[in-house]
Amino acid sequence: MAVKKNSKTGKWQFDGKIYVEGKKVASYRKTGFATKKEAIRAELEYREKFISEYRSVRFEDLYKEYIPFWSTQVKATTVTTECGLYEKLIKDYGDRDLLDSKVLQDIISTCDKKYSKKYVERIYTAFNRVFKWAVKKEKIKSNPMAKVYRSTRKDEKRKEMLFFEPKEFDCFLSVVEDPRDRAMFSTLYWMGIRRGEMMALQWKDIDLKNKTISISKTVVTIKRNEADPTNTPKTSNSYRTITMPQKLIDELLAYKRIAEQFACYGPQMYVFGDDKPISAETLRRKNKQYIAEANRLGYNIPEIRIHDYRHSHASYLINNMSSGFTDFDIAKRLGDTVETLHNVYAHWFKAGDKGIIDFMDNDN
Structure with a gap:
């Protein structure tokens, strides 16, 4: 804060800076006051008004x-x-x-x-x-x-990623009797698609003759039981057509024979729903119930989430890359980039690399 007389005009003026939390937020200068007292009063009013308005923003x-x-x-x-x-x-x-x-x-x-x-x-x-x-x-x-800084949590142990091994998924599927649910969970496991992509599937997206599924949309859950099925996929890489294994085709054919009897059956019908997709909450509840039933029977399988079916598929493919496909092929199937694939599943790629070295060291 400073008040002085301008030597050229003979008028009084004030100038200064305003700091909030030690940081300068404004510089000011006003001139044209007849007396020193008038300039001092004007500066105090200016500062009070500025700080009041600055603090009034919510x-x-x-x-x-x-x-x-x-x-x-x-x-x-x-x-x-x-x-x-x-x-x-x-x-x-x-x-x-x-x-x-x-x-x-x-x-x-x-x-x-x-x-x-x-x-x-x-x-x-x-x-x-x-x-x-x-x-x-x-x-x-x-x-x-x-x-403001947030903790890097550099010493925090990474949460273990849960997934089904193929034999564990077989145990899970053994307690699922409903044909639609068998096809639904098989689609999640053997295709590795995202939950919303699976929920958005319509019969027009499934080509049983050519053994492919086309991904061009996703369901976004807005609230617990509210969903919007008209959204585009997560990224441009998410648009894809991927091939189905025979075991999934068999499950879909078994369910399709039943679905064809429904009044709403047709190209626009949601495969795992009717005129609307299955809700995320129903999907979550069914998954939890089937896992509990499998473990009640003594199968001792991990309690995975719906997104972990995608992890399961990625793990299955990464651990079998020696069969002739690459990380690029896996990323394309999942609708991700190779960089994302390596970032998310880095620990599995490291395990795969160790397997290669073990093979090379033992190859005589």
């Missing part, structure tokens, strides 16, 4: 202004999914000053103790993207997340 308001812009940049399903996270953040922390770096650091540090590393990264990114936009739009002077 995260909730920024978020609501940001969403229309963000909706033009990403898929609607991404917006829907992430809006749920924003609403949770506002519900849990909206009574605090979310433009204060110290408050944000406390939230991230608290979340680091409660949630997975991946979920904390989502929270961090959610805050950060709104604030970056707000700075560009001059809604706020600086990004408060610039001073």
Whole structure:
């Protein structure tokens, strides 16, 4: 803060800088005051008004202004999914000053103790993207997340990835009597497709003559029992046509003979539903029930999630790469890039590499 008389005009002026949390957020200069007292009073009023307006911005308001812009940049399903996270953040922390770096650091540090590393990264990114936009739009002077850090968890042990070995899947399938459920879980296991891709399958997507399944859409679960079946796949690599093994074709044929008796049967019918896809919650519940039944009978199979069927398929293929196909072939089948494949399943590729060395060392 400084008040002085301008030697050229003879008028009084004030200039200075405003700091919030030790960071400069504004520089100012005003001139044209008749007296020193008038300039001092004007500067105090200016600073009070600026800081009041700066502090009056709420995260909730920024978020609501940001969403229309963000909706033009990403898929609607991404917006829907992430809006749920924003609403949770506002519900849990909206009574605090979310433009204060110290408050944000406390939230991230608290979340680091409660949630997975991946979920904390989502929270961090959610805050950060709104604030970056707000700075560009001059809604706020600086990004408060610039001073916030999250734990790298460098000593955290990677959670073991669960999956079915082929014999374990056979044990699982042995307790499944319903033809549709047998075909459904077989599709997940032997094709490695994502849950939403499986839910979105219609009979027009399945070519039993040429033994292929075409993936061109996905179901996104909005709420526990609400789904949108009209979405495009996750990435451009996700559009693909992949070949079925005979064991899956047999299961689909057995179910198709039954499905043909349904009033809604036709090219548009959802294979694992009717005029609507099976719900994610029903799928989850059935999986849990069948695993419990298999273990009740003494099979002792792992309690995998629906997404772990995809891991199971990837594991099965990676561990059998010596049969003449490559990591590129596996990535193409899964609808991923080779880089993603190696990042997600790095530990399995390392195990495969050791197998190659063992083979070479023992080859006489």
